[in-house]
Amino acid sequence: MAQILMKGNEAIAEAAIRAGCRFFFGYPITPQTEVPEYMSARMPEIGGCYLQAESEVAAINMVYGAAGSGVRVMTSSSSPGVSLKQEGISYIAASELPCVVINVMRGGPGLGSIQASQGDYFQATKGGGHGDYHLIVLAPSSVQEAIDLMGTAFDLADKYRNPAMILADGIIGQMMEPVELPEMKEYKVDPEKKPWAATGWKPGDKKQRAVINSLYITTEELTELNERLQARYAEIEKNEARWETYNMDGAEFVIAAYGTVSRICKAAIDELKQEGINVGLVRPITLWPFPKQAVRDAVMADGVKACLTVELNAGQMVEDVRLAVNGAKPVEFFGHAGSLMPTAEEVKEQIKRMREE
């Protein structure tokens, strides 16, 4: 298939449709607004449903309703809007429903800025709403990867009956890149595959009536739900960690970075190589499950002196990197909170400083 030039947000929307998503509920907020805009034009063309909700709170609850019917459904927003969705996301996770949530992150806290950020890493990977739960969190570093991960997100959500999040920074959403789109996929709700879905029931039916619910009033029942969820999370951690490594051969240092920041780090690594300094990169693609082993293996490789984690925030993923390395080697952090993108020059300076120490 031929490559076409597409803006990240629009590519995300089209990729969702091609993954079989026919239901979208959202609310405008920069820098993700092109997602609902695109959906509002595209969904009617293919007999899908685009609905502008009255708020992000309503949008995520509409997602809950549609997800309970078994269809492929998604919502998208940016940081302040995703904060509003947290109540609903917790209910969806607890009700064991699949759906996809997009967060095209902008600067925070508060109303913050409309520039790119990675400030919602903690919120996305540690739960976000109340209770013990996890989202499957995928972090693209290019528009093409955002497209590819959309299909993965829907498949994983269905496979594990768990909400999945695409955590992109504002640059991925706003940038245009040449991409290849996957084939269009139709998704039919199969009551055999989703026996829990509310697809209609009458007395005498073989299956039980659907009860989509997250209330478990006795400690025994709630413990049982939590044990079921934790067992599922363990399964996801075992099977679904995704990452990329770059220039690891003979590396003196390893950089850990994800999303757009990882591309800046790659540029820094290429330039350092010209200067005879070998630095590797480990780039988590799934932020949850965090690719612990891969990060640890990269940092623990022979010849690697230390790790530098670079983020577009005040230092969030670095905590997971430190947990993975568990004190075996130094893990440093470099980044800016407030949407000021770290430059390749700055990353190079950091590596050079670490070399001298």
Place this chain on the structure above:
Amino acid sequence: MAVVFEKTKMLTDAVFHYCPGCTHGVIHRLVAEVIEEMGLQEKAVGVAPVGCAVFAYNYFNCDMFEAAHGRAPAVATGIKRSRPDACVFTYQGDGDLASIGAAEIVHAAHRGEKITTIFVNNAIYGMTGGQMAPTTLVGQKTTTSPYGRDEAWCGKPIRVSEMLATIEGAAYIERVALNTNANIIKAKKAIRKAFECQMSGKGFAMVEVLSTCPTNWGLSPVEAMKWLEENMIPYYPLGVFKDKTKEGE
């Protein structure tokens, strides 16, 4: 032996957890009977609220969802949009619908969402032990208005039916009470109309049912019904506030 009465099949055999004399149980039965009589059991999907009716998913014998506090109309929207042929209803209390979920109900009505809402107004937060609701009457004592609701401080109670009737997308809005047999029959007719309104695609329909909470009002069931008649009905008049079902007849 001839069977003269059978419980509706739209209710499961689970035992209601409602307090003695609480009208939630009566309302459940009316809703269930209407759905069965209209032959909608297979299409029915209910959305339970957070409030005393939180366990409604154990009682209505059809596919059920439990929504977050106040969000039932949004959840119902997601269900209805993904299954346009389904018969989707929400069952919500006054704290749920008129306070925390005010935005969701207004916009569901505004979109003309083809759902049916059963709004149980008992002028109090029953489930959490009797706090003030937006529908609590002026002067009414609750655990968070111990001196009686002060109009200057908290405003007057919201009349939800009147408010929603002003919204274009609302097709049928009626307020009913269960204080006499005649009114119970009227309430059932209203509920039936609200479901017919949905199934004929006319738009959003809501029946507000004035309901008692003997437990948190601190009254016996009989006194509670009397209090409802003397205090609630004068402020919340019964009747039809919107009826688009007649248009085009």
